[in-house]
Amino acid sequence: MIIIRKNKHTIIFLFLATTIIGCGTLQVTETEKIKDRSDDKNTIIKETPENKIEYYNNEDENVGEVSEVSKIEENHTDSIVSDFTEEISEENKKHVELLMVGDILLHMPIEEAAIDESGNYDFDFIFENMKEEISKADIAMVNQEVIIGGKDLGVSGYPSFNAPYEIGDALVNAGFDTICHATNHSLDKGKKALLNTCEYWETNHPEINVVGINKDRSHYENIKIIEKNGIKIAVLNYTYGTNGIAMPEDMPYAVNLMDEKKVTEDLKYAEDNADFTIVCPHWGTEYNLGVDSYQKKWTEIFRENGADLIFGTHPHVIEPIELLNDGDEIITNNHGNGDMLVYYSLGNFVNWTSGKGEGIANRMVGGMAKVKIRKTDKEVAIDEYEVRALVCHVKKGHEGITVYPLNDYSPELASENEIVKQDSSFSKEYCVELCNNVWGNEWK
Structure with missing residues (x-):
């Protein structure tokens, strides 16, 4: 799970990943449709050869990207997920x-x-x-x-x-x-x-x-x-x-x-x-x-x-x-x-x-x-x-x-x-x- 803050809004990316224990490496294997909560548009996530993730709206317009997401420190990822889970839990x-x-x-x-x-x-x-x-x-x-x-x-x-x-x-x-x-x-x-x-x-x-x-x-x-x-x-x-x-x-x-x-x-x-x-x-x-x-x-x-x-x-x-x-x-x-x-x-x-x-x-x-x-x-x-x-x-x-x-x-x-x-x-x-x-x- 990657959480990106852009223009004071939180955008959540969900994807299936494999984790290599000890190396802290996450490899994106499949992406899913998400909803960009900043403008409520249906958004498609795409992985590029440069290890970036780009997201597109329904008109296939590029509306942003995230760099270097395929390699993330494991403890940093856990921290992001933990913070997000706590935030959602408290909001619910x-x-x-x-x-x-x-x-x-x-x-x-x-x-x-x-x-x-x-x-x-x-x-x-x-x-x-x-x-x-x-x-x-x-x-x-x-x-x-x-x-x-x-x-x-x-x-x-x-x-x-x-x-x-x-x-x-x-x-x-x-x-x-x-x-x-x-x-x-x-x-x-x-x-x-x-x-x-x-x-x-x-x-x-x-x-x-x-x-x-x-x-x-x-x-x-x-x-x-x-x-x-x-x-x-x-x-x-x-x-x-x-x-x-x-x-x-x-x-x-x-x-x-x-x-x-x-x-x-x-x-x-x-x-x-x-x-x-x-x-x-x-x-x-x-x-x-x-x-x-x-x-x-x-x-x-x-x-x-x-x-x-x-x-x-x-x-x-x-x-x-x-x-x-x-x-x-x-x-x-x-x-x-x-x-x-x-x-x-x-x-x-x-x-x-x-x-x-x-x-x-x-x-x-x-x-x-x-x-x-x-x-x-x-x-x-x-x-x-x-x-x-x-x-x-x-x-x-x-x-x-x-x-x-x-x-x-x-x-x-x-x-x-x-x-x-x-x-x-x-x-x-x-x-x-x-x-x-x-x-x-x-x-x-």
Whole structure:
């Protein structure tokens, strides 16, 4: 590994090498593509006969060289590598990149698009365009709107949902590592489906963080704290209700409800044991582009009790983003009535409602929240935040449904989205205008 500082930027060269012990000689045998962090260009490294390494951009223009790199004192190389490793290690410990998307709402047309002629399900196609971005996050979160009870219980859509286990596999393949399950549909198929869901995750993907539903009381009472890059992050997930379906008599703890006593106790535990607290409430009014009184009430409760970040779901449309601050310019950790960032609703990630008429187009636009938190000597706080607009593209046929970044979605592709048949106002221009109206200039 060679590290060169040029124009106050660090450029890292990676190559395969052989080392002759005692002679301190490194011989370059193969080079790889790297990224020049000073200008973010893809760069190719080339070795010249004069034992120099030259690096070129995509236009094959020479943009610099390094002399005499084939012979380096072994202890000097070790020092460079050691210094670099220490620098990267310390930097990684300072921040975590969080990502959250909205509802995985599996209406029957989506289930039907995922099944092949042999009756096997595969949902990977939904996430194909977003997988790379999702996988880059340190913690990638998603709201799994419907229960994953398995196809033996019968795959079903609205109004009483149940999904096959393969949707869970697809979420993991896409890069999600934290699944929010507390929704109004958590008990659609009763106790059996909920326990099946818990067992599926524990058996097939024990590494995944599952919040919001509980197989036993200990899960209900324990707060999920994820440690990443030296930062402890509490993740809390609650729903306003379960569509009038009562908790199983022997499992009153099955789903986390927005009970004020429970929520405040959890927040106190998180404040005492974690560096940063995220709350994912399933709240609000369906299809409402604004913030209702219920959300305002709970926002104050969350803020008063030390929550730092809110990722809201349930309305199935996007809602505003608000930074509640204590008056200081710098965002600091919330220890009660301090700084708190609220994404009121991230809308749907994927859906294909059967509804028709005005407002249906709104349900096709979702948000991908991206928040970087940073650890200083004193505390952990939000450093940067944004939202990326997404659009769900639906077309009849096998694997005909996927999600695109709105900025990459062409007017021509929008005209082919079959949701146009259900709401003729849907278009690329309509989606952009919707994001402007709800998010202003805060979206990408």
